[in-house]
Amino acid sequence: MKAVPIEQRLTPKRSHIHGWGLFTKMDLPKDSMIVEYMGEVIRKSVADAREKAYEISGEGSCYMFRLDLLRIVDATKIGCMARFMNHSCQANAYAKIISVDTDQGKQEPKIMVFSNTDIKAGEEITYDYKFPVEDGSLKCSCGAPNCIGRMN
Numbered sequence: 001m002k003a004v005p006i007e008q009r010l011t012p013k014r015s016h017i018h019g020w021g022l023f024t025k026m027d028l029p030k031d032s033m034i035v036e037y038m039g040e041v042i043r044k045s046v047a048d049a050r051e052k053a054y055e056i057s058g059e060g061s062c063y064m065f066r067l068d069l070l071r072i073v074d075a076t077k078i079g080c081m082a083r084f085m086n087h088s089c090q091a092n093a094y095a096k097i098i099s100v101d102t103d104q105g106k107q108e109p110k111i112m113v114f115s116n117t118d119i120k121a122g123e124e125i126t127y128d129y130k131f132p133v134e135d136g137s138l139k140c141s142c143g144a145p146n147c148i149g150r151m152n
């Protein structure tokens with residue numbers, strides 16, 4: 001993963017699911033590490049406030065990923081391509097939080113995205129957002145045969 005720059009492996013393109021999607025330019029065998037979901041780590045209360053602000057300013061999509069109960073990764077402003085990933089009920093990738101040792105000898109959580117099946121070059125990379133039910137039901141239009149019509 002480190003050897004090949006991200007621009008040569010992945011590309012954002014218009015998706016039939018929603019807006020922009022993340023597509024792979026190369027074949028990815030099952031269990032490949034695809035990309036890190038990078039962004040700014042913020043507290044839940046800050047995330048809630050920002051979400052409202054993004055809504056009001058009409059910034060459109062907001063890209064947030066729950067790290068744990070207290071922390072959220074906000075990729076809206078400083079994220080990488082990973083934020084373009086769409087939800088699908090038949091996802092071909094999954095996100096996993098792993099602990100990485102920092103230079104200071106501390107542990108830092110990182111969100112890594114892995115393939116859960118063989119993905120062919122040109123295919124869109126999707127994962128199951130697994131939104132908590134408290135956020136209300138969001139409509140899903142992924143088009144998978146097993147689509148349940150909502151994201152949670």
Ligand SMILES: [Zn+2]
Nearest residue numbers: 089140142147
């Ligand atoms: Zn669906």
